[in-house]
Amino acid sequence: MAYNAWFSCINGCPGEFDLREVIYRCPTCGDLLEVQHDVEALKSRSAAAWIQLFDDRYRRNTYPYGSGVWGKKEWVVPFIDNENIVSMYEGNSNLLWADRFGKQLRVEDLWIKQCGNSHTGSFKDLGMTVLVSVVRQMIAGGVLIDAVACASTGDTSAALGAYCAAAGMPAVVLLPKDKVSIAQLVQPLANGALVLSLDTDFDGCMAVVQEITKDKRIYLANSMNSLRIEGQKTVAIEIVQQFDWEVPDWIVIPGGNLGNVHALGQGFVMMRELGLINKLPRIALAQAQRANPLYRSFQEDFKTFEPIVAQPTLATAIQIGNPVSVKRAIRTLQHFNGVVEQATEQELADEAARADRTGMFNCPHTGVALAALRKLVERKVIRSSERVVVISTANGLKFAEQKAAYHMGALEGIKPSHRNKPVELPADPKRVTRAIARHVEKFKLLVSS
Amino acid sequence: MAYNAWFSCINGCPGEFDLREVIYRCPTCGDLLEVQHDVEALKSRSAAAWIQLFDDRYRRNTYPYGSGVWGKKEWVVPFIDNENIVSMYEGNSNLLWADRFGKQLRVEDLWIKQCGNSHTGSFKDLGMTVLVSVVRQMIAGGVLIDAVACASTGDTSAALGAYCAAAGMPAVVLLPKDKVSIAQLVQPLANGALVLSLDTDFDGCMAVVQEITKDKRIYLANSMNSLRIEGQKTVAIEIVQQFDWEVPDWIVIPGGNLGNVHALGQGFVMMRELGLINKLPRIALAQAQRANPLYRSFQEDFKTFEPIVAQPTLATAIQIGNPVSVKRAIRTLQHFNGVVEQATEQELADEAARADRTGMFNCPHTGVALAALRKLVERKVIRSSERVVVISTANGLKFAEQKAAYHMGALEGIKPSHRNKPVELPADPKRVTRAIARHVEKFKLLVSS
Numbered sequence: 001m002a003y004n005a006w007f008s009c010i011n012g013c014p015g016e017f018d019l020r021e022v023i024y025r026c027p028t029c030g031d032l033l034e035v036q037h038d039v040e041a042l043k044s045r046s047a048a049a050w051i052q053l054f055d056d057r058y059r060r061n062t063y064p065y066g067s068g069v070w071g072k073k074e075w076v077v078p079f080i081d082n083e084n085i086v087s088m089y090e091g092n093s094n095l096l097w098a099d100r101f102g103k104q105l106r107v108e109d110l111w112i113k114q115c116g117n118s119h120t121g122s123f124k125d126l127g128m129t130v131l132v133s134v135v136r137q138m139i140a141g142g143v144l145i146d147a148v149a150c151a152s153t154g155d156t157s158a159a160l161g162a163y164c165a166a167a168g169m170p171a172v173v174l175l176p177k178d179k180v181s182i183a184q185l186v187q188p189l190a191n192g193a194l195v196l197s198l199d200t201d202f203d204g205c206m207a208v209v210q211e212i213t214k215d216k217r218i219y220l221a222n223s224m225n226s227l228r229i230e231g232q233k234t235v236a237i238e239i240v241q242q243f244d245w246e247v248p249d250w251i252v253i254p255g256g257n258l259g260n261v262h263a264l265g266q267g268f269v270m271m272r273e274l275g276l277i278n279k280l281p282r283i284a285l286a287q288a289q290r291a292n293p294l295y296r297s298f299q300e301d302f303k304t305f306e307p308i309v310a311q312p313t314l315a316t317a318i319q320i321g322n323p324v325s326v327k328r329a330i331r332t333l334q335h336f337n338g339v340v341e342q343a344t345e346q347e348l349a350d351e352a353a354r355a356d357r358t359g360m361f362n363c364p365h366t367g368v369a370l371a372a373l374r375k376l377v378e379r380k381v382i383r384s385s386e387r388v389v390v391i392s393t394a395n396g397l398k399f400a401e402q403k404a405a406y407h408m409g410a411l412e413g414i415k416p417s418h419r420n421k422p423v424e425l426p427a428d429p430k431r432v433t434r435a436i437a438r439h440v441e442k443f444k445l446l447v448s449s
Numbered sequence: 450m451a452y453n454a455w456f457s458c459i460n461g462c463p464g465e466f467d468l469r470e471v472i473y474r475c476p477t478c479g480d481l482l483e484v485q486h487d488v489e490a491l492k493s494r495s496a497a498a499w500i501q502l503f504d505d506r507y508r509r510n511t512y513p514y515g516s517g518v519w520g521k522k523e524w525v526v527p528f529i530d531n532e533n534i535v536s537m538y539e540g541n542s543n544l545l546w547a548d549r550f551g552k553q554l555r556v557e558d559l560w561i562k563q564c565g566n567s568h569t570g571s572f573k574d575l576g577m578t579v580l581v582s583v584v585r586q587m588i589a590g591g592v593l594i595d596a597v598a599c600a601s602t603g604d605t606s607a608a609l610g611a612y613c614a615a616a617g618m619p620a621v622v623l624l625p626k627d628k629v630s631i632a633q634l635v636q637p638l639a640n641g642a643l644v645l646s647l648d649t650d651f652d653g654c655m656a657v658v659q660e661i662t663k664d665k666r667i668y669l670a671n672s673m674n675s676l677r678i679e680g681q682k683t684v685a686i687e688i689v690q691q692f693d694w695e696v697p698d699w700i701v702i703p704g705g706n707l708g709n710v711h712a713l714g715q716g717f718v719m720m721r722e723l724g725l726i727n728k729l730p731r732i733a734l735a736q737a738q739r740a741n742p743l744y745r746s747f748q749e750d751f752k753t754f755e756p757i758v759a760q761p762t763l764a765t766a767i768q769i770g771n772p773v774s775v776k777r778a779i780r781t782l783q784h785f786n787g788v789v790e791q792a793t794e795q796e797l798a799d800e801a802a803r804a805d806r807t808g809m810f811n812c813p814h815t816g817v818a819l820a821a822l823r824k825l826v827e828r829k830v831i832r833s834s835e836r837v838v839v840i841s842t843a844n845g846l847k848f849a850e851q852k853a854a855y856h857m858g859a860l861e862g863i864k865p866s867h868r869n870k871p872v873e874l875p876a877d878p879k880r881v882t883r884a885i886a887r888h889v890e891k892f893k894l895l896v897s898s
Contacts, residue, residue: 059508059541061693088545088808092508094538094568100617117566119543120810121846146889166808168549170892172885177873186853189869190805190845194888200876211878218885244510356639359537359615361569396639397570397846404635420638424626427649429660436621436667439643440595443619 003041003078007033007226010328019077020138022145022216024224032328034226037075039273047275051245058241059092068092068238069129069231075270076230077134084136086167090125091234093117095242095389100358101370107377109387111248112355113239116363116395120162120187122155123260123393126235127228132163134227135219139169147172147194149213150221151205153180154317155394160221161191172218174198174205183398223259224324232260236267239389240277247277249386252284252373254365254393255294255340256318258329261285264391265332281389283338284382285329286372288313288348291320294329298340302330314345314402314411315364317394339381343371346414349406352396353418356403361396452490452527456482456675459777468526469587471594471665473673481777483675488722491523496724500694507690508541517541517687518578518680524719525579525679533585535616539574540683542566544691544838549807550819556826558836560697561804562688565812565844569611569636571604572709572842575684576677581612583676584668588618596621596643598662599670600654602629603766604843609670610640621667623647623654632847672708673773681709685716688838689726696726698835701733701822703814703842704743704789705767707778710734713840714781730838732787733831734778735821737762737797740769743778747789751779763794763851763860764813766843788830792820795863798855801845802867805852810845 007017009026010033017023019035026033045053054072057065064070064082068091073080094114102110115123132148139145149172150160157173164171171193175185179201188195198205206222213220221228240247247268255261261283271277287295291310297303307322323329333340343351351374352367362370369390376382396403405411407419425431456466458475459482466472468484475482494502503521506514513519513531517540522529543563551559564572581597588594598621599609606622613620620642624634628650637644647654655671662669670677689696696717704710710732720726736744740759746752756771772778782789792800800823801816811819818839825831845852854860856868874880 061691063546089543096537097512100615114568117568119563119566121844147885149885162808162810164808165806166549168807170885170889172888174881175871182853183849185871186849186856187810189856189871190802190810190852191808192806192869194885195869195871196881196884197871197873198876198881199874204876208876208878208881212882212885215882218882242510353639357614357641359611359613359640361611361636361639395570395844395846397844397849400632400635400846400849403639404631407635407638420641420644422624422634422638422644422646424646425648427647427653427657429657432623432645432647432657433661433664433667435645436596436598436619436643436661439621440619 003074004038005035005078008036010034019134019227020141020143022143022219024220032224032226032325034328035230037270042074042274050274050276054237054241063087067129069126069234072234072237075237076130076234080133080137081140084140085133086136086163087129087133088119088125088162088166090119090129091238095239096360098358098360101355101360104354104358105374105377106384107382107386107388108384111389112360113235113389113391115235115391115393120155120158121395121398122159123232123235123391124155124159127231128159128163128221130231131221131225131227132167132169135169136167144217145219146170146217148219148221149174149209151202151209152222153202154184156221156223157193158187161188161193164193165191170194172196174209176201176205183401223257229259229263229266232263233267233270235391236264237271240271245276247279248281248389250284250382250388251281251391252286252369252388253391254315254318254369255285255287255329256291256320256323258294258323258325260393262325262328262332265336268336280336283333283336284372284376285333285338285340286369287340287342288315288318288368289342289344291318292342293321293323294326295340295342297330302334305330315348315368318365318368339376341372341375343368347371349411349414350417353406353416357418362392363394363396363399364402365394366390366392452523453487454484454527457485459483468583468676469590469592471592471668473669481673481675481774483777484679486524486719491723499723499725503686503690512536516578518575518683521683521686525683526583529582529586530589533589534582535585535612536578536582537568537574537611537615539568539578540687544688545809547807547809550804550809553803553807554823554826555833556831556835556837557833560836560838561809562684562838562840564684564840564842569604569607570844570847571608572681572684572840573604573608576680577608577612577670579680580670580674580676581616581618584618585616593666594668595619595666597668597670598623598658600651600658601671602651603633605670605672606642607636610637610642613642614640619643621645623658625650625654632850672706678708678712678715681712682716682719684840685713686720689720694725696728697730697838699733699831699837700730700840701735701818701837702840703764703767703818704734704736704778705740705769705772707743707772707774709842711774711777711781714785717785729785732782732785733821733825734782734787734789735818736789736791737764737767737817738791738793740767741791742770742772743775744789744791746779751783754779764797764817767814767817788825790821790824792817796820798860798863799866802855802865806867811841812843812845812848813851814843815839815841
């Protein structure tokens with residue numbers, strides 16, 4: 001059976017475009033495109049047969065099917081040749097049972113999808129493997145592409161750098177000069193990307209990348225390129241698979257540009273269309289209060305949406321006031337009976353620290369999601385008996401300085417309620433033993449409270 | 450069938466000790482202990498049946514067997530109750546096919562075992578899940594243990610912190626004051642460990658931790674505790690499993706305290722004893738030239754071993770002059786027809802950078818292993834046709850500053866032959882396009898050379 005997929009306009013304008021075509025927006029209305037699958041063809045295989053196929057491939061050794069993304073190849077990009085796939089075994093990240101944290105929250109069936117435990121340390125790998133593989137397929141098919149480019153200050157540039165390096169393909173990253181930390185720079189630099197530090201702000205970089213990618217030989221890797229959604233949607237399929245094909249009650253996910261929540265929704269919708277599941281979870285979208293345009297819109301039942309100017313937040317990757325995927329995200333939330341909650345800087349920092357105390361080490365965006373979860377549980381929107389999955393988008397090791405600053409009390413405007421500081425002592429075993437005894441007593445009180 | 454395991458002296462002194470006993474050294478000779486398994490009992494199950502069992506559990510959902518360590522539970526700690534296991538789905542890390550890097554080295558069947566793509570970002574998770582789980586089992590059995598303690602400046606303290614946090618158990622980390630970077634401090638602090646900053650050096654911390662753990666209520670987590678070996682040895686089993694039970698020709702592994710190479714050897718020996726494999730790989734142990742006591746001993750065919758004073762190296766975790774597991778390591782290398790190779794600071798830094806250019810992002814210890822591999826290939830000790838696996842011990846995100854310093858040319862004494870610097874430009878699309886064109890030309894030359 002030949003499966004197929006193509007681009008079409010998210011607003012339903014006429015036209016189907018080949019995924020190997022260099023096109024990012026609808027030629028009719030200028031809005032975003034999305035990937036459509038030939039669902040009728042996919043239905044020729046039964047739900048049970050799809051489950052069997054996906055389970056047989058799961059984390060196994062036959063390249064590239066052990067990857068969480070390419071194990072679902074027919075649902076992602078069916079036509080791609082395996083030798084053009086650039087995979088680093090992305091996906092299938094740990095669905096961590098948050099035993100102690102869940103007990104503290106009184107949500108005992110709580111799970112954290114650790115997407116940051118991955119090749120480049122973020123969930124962006126899921127989408128980038130698809131984009132870079134399709135570019136390789138295009139080049140193999142004779143399309144002239146010189147380089148793949150993005151504007152990004154963080155995870156996107158890291159993923160683009162790594163996948164292009166593995167493919168032997170030039171990557172270009174556009175950054176605002178003097179506004180990017182060394183920790184954010186180092187991955188694309190190390191992976192050999194051309195890193196252009198432009199004398200402008202982030203919006204200026206976005207404008208330039210859109211301008212230069214009018215030349216079709218420079219391919220655009222920013223999230224308006226819908227190929228990435230096809231990879232990211234596998235996170236939904238993977239979560240259900242990790243629960244032996246049971247759908248959780250809630251998914252909590254942080255949102256900035258909002259492509260992620262749309263991708264999540266696409267994964268669930270596709271599973272339901274093809275009969276693998278018969279219910280949908282509810283989705284809670286979490287925003288930083290300083291970058292909360294969707295939260296504001298939700299307060300008005302999504303009747304209107306107003307872009308805002310986002311304020312600086314510790315959750316740097318979701319500091320976005322005018323999200324590119326807002327239309328698709330609102331549709332997703334309406335379809336999934338969703339809610340939007342927000343978290344202040346204090347709340348997100350404290351909640352990340354609380355989670356760390358139970359053995360995690362997440363990024364601040366996960367802190368936003370966990371803080372939103374706490375509020376939703378307190379308001380009884382999410383019930384204690386429900387099964388909840390929180391999407392953790394990146395590895396805490398990318399934010400080591402921020403975490404250290406929290407514990408040192410050096411984050412401006414944040415009172416670190418859960419701080420833990422080193423204790424200085426002479427190298428005297430007796431003094432050390434006494435310090436441990438005091439800690440053990442305090443710990444007992446903490447655990448029992 | 451009841452499987453069993455116990456401690457006995459590595460020198461063969463009489464005595465078997467319960468793994469739930471608080472004991473770290475042989476009461477007769479004072480040397481290290483090792484875990485012995487009841488191999489006859491394990492032989493009651495056929496090799497084919499073990500393979501079937503391990504494959505059935507691999508990355509599946511039944512707790513705790515999806516873990517790379519606990520999927521081999523009978524070979525690790527057979528008696529432990531599943532409810533006492535503290536697992537965060539460790540192990541089963543990516544065995545990355547190093548396609549482009551291997552082609553450059555002319556070793557096309559080259560694989561990197563990405564142990565740093567794990568819960569706390571290093572291979573230490575494999576051993577720590579075992580140690581913390583046994584402590585929980587001991588406490589459940591009525592043994593009074595107040596806290597688990599280690600001296601460590603890096604990965605061990607991170608793993609101890611995380612697993613104790615998940616277990617709800619006090620962890621204590623002893624560090625030399627003013628000698629530990631924030632990046633090394635932040636994981637145990639965030640996980641709520643008591644971090645004691647002592648007015649001494651690292652050896653002083655080791656002396657204090659050994660003194661205070663004479664009180665059996667403070668359990669010792671340093672690598673002289675052989676329980677950790679039982680978890681770490683699963684990396685050998687996992688590699689073979691990921692090759693569909695084929696044994697590679699070579700394993701390259703960095704070595705400092707040398708417990709790791711012993712653990713690797715134990716895994717292979719056990720597989721051969723139980724009939725799952727019928728050959729052993731050769732092992733290449735890689736040391737930093739500035740901390741190379743085993744390399745020196747290898748030059749004399751291991752006839753003697755002299756501890757040295759290790760000099761500062763970028764590969765901080767293997768800056769050890771008097772390795773605690775040297776005796777076990779030499780036995781392992783002799784049994785596996787092993788070799789020892791070394792790498793200078795320049796070599797390890799450049800080799801890590803070369804690997805990054807092909808899409809990896811490894812720690813400096815992996816750089817040591819890769820540089821040693823290059824030398825062994827050049828000397829034709831390792832042949833181009835052989836299948837080689839390099840053990841990558843930790844996530845490069847723990848060394849972001851060091852990697853950035855390399856590319857900025859800020860590492861003292863290192864000439865960064867593979868550096869990549871940001872290029873500053875005005876936000877002018879024409880200038881950007883020209884910079885990309887130049888990069889594409891250079892890249893073509895680089896790839897074709």
